[in-house]
Amino acid sequence: MQQNARDKKLVKQDINFLEYPLWFQDERLPEGFVWKDRDGFVYRAGYKPPTRLDGLYLMYWMLRSQQAGWAEHICVTQRNNMSSCGVYPNKSKSLRLQDSCERWINVTVKFKGTFYDGKRYENLQFNIINDWWTNKKTKHLQIDFNKIWLEKVKHSNFFKLIDFNEIRRLRSPRAARLYELLVKNFQARDEWVIDAQKLAHKYPMPRKYVSQIIRDVKAALDDITRHTSLQVNMSMENHERGKAMLHFEKLTGKKIYPEPPGRSSGPDLPSEVRRLVGLINEKHRGKRTVIDLVTKAVGELGVEYVKRNILYTNEKADKNYQAYLGQALKEDWGLGWWEDKKKADQIKQCPELPRQGQDEEQARRERVLRRQARVYIENLDDKGREKLRQHAMEVVDPEMRKKVKAGDYFANVGLKRKMESLVMGDGHDGMSS
């Protein structure tokens, strides 16, 4: 993943073409597809609309043009073009590459007074490429860029340098498009907040419901985190049903997950999370939503806490395993069950000595105290509860404080436990790992 600056293949791209989509995720969009943004951007595809692969090919052609001093005409071998874009060269891929040229020659974009180049246009419309052909003898691919397109990018003061190697590694269209949007929106800031439905429109993503949008965005973000140097944390705020604000925060420093060897479909998880995932009921172990739930919970609540609730859910959940596990983690349903189980195991090992050890007595006392604390907090008036909450915020670590403010679900569960601990007296977090 780490690479020298000289190994980087940077492509200059105008912010407009990161903000507005040049290619689409759906492979089956009809010929003559039109996409309009409310700001006056109109995209028309006379032939099949370009997809992620076409977007990557265009990026490669731009790289070649920019390497040749912004050449309007480029000549590439088809084999080189394909392998540089991570495509295994063969006949069908060669035809797909030519199809890509046909897609791009049929694309026009139109702006109405929205182009960020210091000028405001009444109308501005152009193609991406003007001509393309292959040489009969050499089979080399020849492409003529549209002059306006090339100059808009060349003279743009509002641009990003995209690392071609990074965007090439993003195999999923969702991840590639989100990468473009994040790169654009982290232009002069490290935080970006957007309504989930608005983000879906920007993608554009056909998902109707917020839960589906969030699921897809999370999966895309996982891909980006695994395969690029862009490290982003996402948290959500649900103000009302069917509405959610997504907070993206650019992280600096080390990658969270190491780059996996070769192509991988599963997340590379820290060892303690992997061990916990191994405890999940086999039927649900592969589900990304369940893994995400455990990953998030372990960060805020600790390994022991999460472990007992997974085991409890395995035993008790009848239907909807994921929802049951979420609720168990929230309320620590597994606590009493876990202690009873430990006690039963001890009796099994030493049946002649069924003793009530000090630890068990302490745990029992803690359960009673915690229950009392919960009732006490519930009966506090708003002012008293807020005061207690502020006190808890002061004593938790800064990382958790940040997550609570960002609306992180499990951080808020952790804060609630801290409030209970404060009422009980210190040292009763029960979240040790």
Place this chain on the structure above:
DNA sequence: GTATAACCCGGAGTTGCCCC
């Protein structure tokens, strides 16, 4: 009862690989 969330499945496109 309706809207939304969660999950699942089939179809289509893409990819990697093998054989000729």
Place this chain on the structure above:
DNA sequence: GGGGCAACTCCGGGTTATAC
């Protein structure tokens, strides 16, 4: 280089559960 095939990924849509 060409053809074919299996595996994989993604999207759209259907079903069921849950919240309001």
